[in-house]
Amino acid sequence: MARMWYHNNNGDRVTPDSGGIMQHLEIDGRFDRPQVLIGPQEQEVKFLLSLRPGHELQRLEGGAEVGTNVCLLFDVSQSMEEDDKLEAAIAAGRELIELADARDTISIVAFDDETYSLASCLSAEHKPQLIAALENLRSVGGGMTNMAAGISGATEQVLRTHNDGQARVIILLSDGEDNYCKPDVIHEAVRTTDNDIQLFAIGVGADYDAKFLKALVTPSNGTLFGDTDVEKVKEAFIDLAVTLANVVATQTTMELSFPEEILVGKGYKASPDQLFLGNTRLERGRRARRRVGNIERNKEYAFLFELTIPGEPPRAPATITATITCDIPALGLRGVTVSQAFTVEYTHDPAIAELQDGAVLECYRRVQLTELVERFVEAHQAGQAEKTARYLELLIQKYNDVNDRKMVNHYEGIRADLLSGGQITRAMLNASVVASTVVQGGGELPVLIDDSF
The missing domain is CATH 2.60.40.10 (Immunoglobulins)
Structure with missing residues (x-):
């Protein structure tokens, strides 16, 4: 009923x-x-x-009907100045601003050891001011990475406007790990969620921590993006601009x-992307x-x-x-x-009890991979070589079971590197984590045909 x-x-x-x-x-x-x-x-x-x-x-028409409230949160620690990462971030932010609807509200915050409010709750009608604020990313930062301060500052910007039901979003871009206190960062991500703000995270370069960024977006049901190729940052921002334009609830x-x-027992997010949610906690x-x-x-x-x-x-x-x-x-x-x-x-x-729903079983096989990848990364980070090797073999088997040849090749490549005396790099781990969140088709619904005429 x-x-x-x-x-x-x-x-x-x-x-x-x-x-x-x-x-x-x-x-x-x-x-x-x-x-x-x-x-x-x-x-x-x-x-x-x-x-x-x-x-x-x-x-x-989605978000274009009422606009969205978004804060762009940029890591401007010293490492962002390397390999054109900061320039790629500025170009990507420009893409999102250019695609924004006039009814959108945009803030821009940067962080290293501290936070810098570069644009506060500006209508997307003020695109020249917003782009100028992006350009100012070059003139701030250069210190360590304090993500907790950055997320806190971004949350305060989003909360400056009245909650009228708009989508409220923070888009975090970072190239490295938090240098302060990771539990504090998780606390800020949860506080963001408690204020009805959804957090998306984009990792760029070879040194970001995909597993940690995934933990940050999980409470608010956000999405993780990431790539070693800095040029892919622009694609992530364009995808997010489309996402915000399509929001209807x-x-x-x-x-x-x-x-x-x-x-x-355990819970999993299965669409439009995948996340392992851990053991389900029941309240009163x-x-x-x-x-x-x-x-x-x-x-x-x-x-x-x-x-x-x-x-x-x-x-x-x-x-x-x-x-x-x-x-x-x-x-x-x-x-x-x-x-x-x-x-x-x-x-x-x-005979009736033996009947099974194939779609549910296929979904279960798929979402279990997100948990298995977490276990693989944790074993490697803990220096547990034998357990890491077991998880690696299991991942090859499980991806074979779901006919994902690309990921089978990925893990077979890691195994070949290990057998030849190589090491599992941070970039390999990040690629594993990001790929484990992707759902083929991205949860897209069939296009409705207007037959009213």
Whole structure:
């Protein structure tokens, strides 16, 4: 059963007609086994929850309708002056500014040991001033890398404007590791998330820490970009400009409510990119809550959870309730909420119990790779050579299983380097981490055909 409501401009809770559910947001939930065999043993199942904009939202123009609030956050530590990285960052920032809509609000912050506010909450109509602020990146910095200070400064800039439902975003670009206190950086990333700001991170060059940048974007459901080729920075900024222009729902949260009979294990983000979310933490009422952030009109967002369910059907149906809440600024809607229930089904028929959902299983095989890559990187960083070698062989096998020849070649190349006396470089690790987050097709939905005529 699905339920939907939203808050109108007076703050009153309004329930639209049932058609509004399909027009605004659509939720789908699937188990890898549609029916579970009744028996004395607990059963392991996978649950895939997907969210997509309904037809009405897919037809909106996205962020161009209401604008976005974005802060460009640039690392200007000494190392950024090498290999044309700073020049590439300036050129990339210019691309995003040129593509911005007049209704967008843009701030520019730089950081090394301290932070530098170069542009504060300027309308994209002021493109000459914003580009001049980008050029000023050359005249600041040169010190160490204090990411916590940078993220804090960027957060304060975004919070200077009234929260009217716009997409609120920080785009962080860095070429290295934090030189101060990494737990402080994680704390600032979480604070950013708590303020309904989505963090995206771009690593550039050979020395950035992709695993750490991934940890920064995970709380807000952001995306990691990265490449050793500094020219690829421009492509990342263009991709993000397109992302922001397509946003139709903002400040989105997902809450899953589980009955006592269901044990919840690891969680994964499965689309439009992949992230390993770790063990699922249940709050009071056995609820798991995650930020989804901004929803693009042409993307599907999916999350997969490992579950353990009883072998015998419980007295009450084993039902998972998913509740999605968001704002739809182009329609003037705040607190739009859609709720959908999904029930575990049981059977006495072994033949029926053997039926499996191939799409869920394929998704599970794919998202597990994100966790496996993390384990590989952690083993290498800990100096555990034997464990690193085992994970390397496992990655070659698992990428073979999903027919990803490019990544098989990548890990076979690492193995060949090791066998010839070489070492695993930071660039190799970064390429592994970034590739593990990529989903073929990027969660793109089929293009709607307007048949109204």
